[in-house]
Amino acid sequence: DAGVTQSPTHLIKTRGQQVTLRCSPKSGHDTVSWYQQALGQGPQFIFQYYEEEERQRGNFPDRFSGHQFPNYSSELNVNALLLGDSALYLCASSLVGHVNTEAFFGQGTRLTVV
Amino acid sequence: ELKVEQNPLFLSMQEGKNYTIYCNYSTTSDRLYWYRQDPGKSLESLFVLLSNGAVKQEGRLMASLDTKARLSTLHITAAVHDLSATYFCAAQSTSGSRLTFGEGTQLTVNP
Numbered sequence: 001d002a003g004v005t006q007s008p009t010h011l012i013k014t015r016g017q018q019v020t021l022r023c024s025p026k027s028g029h030d031t032v033s034w035y036q037q038a039l040g041q042g043p044q045f046i047f048q049y050y051e052e053e054e055r056q057r058g059n060f061p062d063r064f065s066g067h068q069f070p071n072y073s074s075e076l077n078v079n080a081l082l083l084g085d086s087a088l089y090l091c092a093s094s095l096v097g098h099v100n101t102e103a104f105f106g107q108g109t110r111l112t113v114v
Numbered sequence: 115e116l117k118v119e120q121n122p123l124f125l126s127m128q129e130g131k132n133y134t135i136y137c138n139y140s141t142t143s144d145r146l147y148w149y150r151q152d153p154g155k156s157l158e159s160l161f162v163l164l165s166n167g168a169v170k171q172e173g174r175l176m177a178s179l180d181t182k183a184r185l186s187t188l189h190i191t192a193a194v195h196d197l198s199a200t201y202f203c204a205a206q207s208t209s210g211s212r213l214t215f216g217e218g219t220q221l222t223v224n225p
Contacts, residue, residue: 030215031211042202042215043157090156094211102145103211108156 002027004093004106011059012112013081021109025093031055032074033103034066035090043090049074050096070075086113116141118205118222120216127193127223135219137186137203139219145206146186147213150199160188193223 005024013019025032031050035043045058047070066106068074078085088110092103117140127133137146145164149157161170162184163179170177174197177187186203200220204213 033212035213035215042218043204043213045212045214048212058212088156092213096211101211102159102162103147103206103213104159105149105157110154 004091004104006089006091006106006109008109009107010110010112012114014114015081015083017081018077018079019081019111021078021089021091021111022073023076023091023093023106024073025091026104029093029095029101029104030072031058031094032068032072033092034074034076035092036085037058037088037090037108038084039087046076056079083113086111096102116143116205116207116214118203118214118216120203121218123219125219125221126168127190129194129223129225130192131161132192135190135201135203136218136223137188139184139203139205140147140185140212141184142181142208143184143205144208146179147204147206148175148186148188149204150202151202151218152199160201167199167206169212195223195225200221 011040033048034046037043048059063079065077081093091106095101096101119138148160161177166181168179179186200218202218204215
């Protein structure tokens with residue numbers, strides 16, 4: 001079992017550009033959540049995808065959008081990048097059913113905006 | 115809205131000493147997680163606590179959960195330098211699997 005995998009591991013982008021981050025959930029999981037962790041802070045919930053729809057959303061602007069594919073993998077897109085978007089982006093997968101299961105995290109994507 | 119508070123935020127300990135990190139959360143939660151994070155790395159899961167009175171131990175770390183007080187603790191016994199890292203607690207909401215994290219406790223264990 002490969003666990004949760006994210007790509008790329010590191011990324012450097014210029015202000016104003018757009019970026020796409022990818023996440024493959026742990027085998028058997030159907031839900032993907034994205035978190036942003038700025039330096040020195042705890043992870044902040046961006047949004048969660050289940051059945052290819054955004055199910056919950058945190059306090060992030062519309063520049064942050066996502067998608068979930070039929071195979072449960074997910075993408076996080078950020079448009080019009082700002083310097084403040086520099087952070088570690090973490091993906092977590094879980095199985096949502098009658099009882100929520102434990103969330104497992106990927107290794108993260110370090111995004112630097114210059 | 116679920117809120118999670120950790121204290122202390124910074125902890126400097128001597129090797130061999132004991133200490134406790136506290137995690138308070140504001141509303142009912144399905145699960146309470148403890149994670150370790152080394153600089154530049156992702157989150158390493160330490161413990162998942164499900165029910166009131168749950169206690170789990172791994173090596174020098176022990177976590178407990180009191181759902182009535184909405185309090186979890188992470189106790190460090192006889193600290194060693196290798197435990198130096200940032201520790202996060204996170205509460206999982208009862209509606210969906212969203213996690214709300216505390217600010218983290220940066221632990222430094224000095225020889």
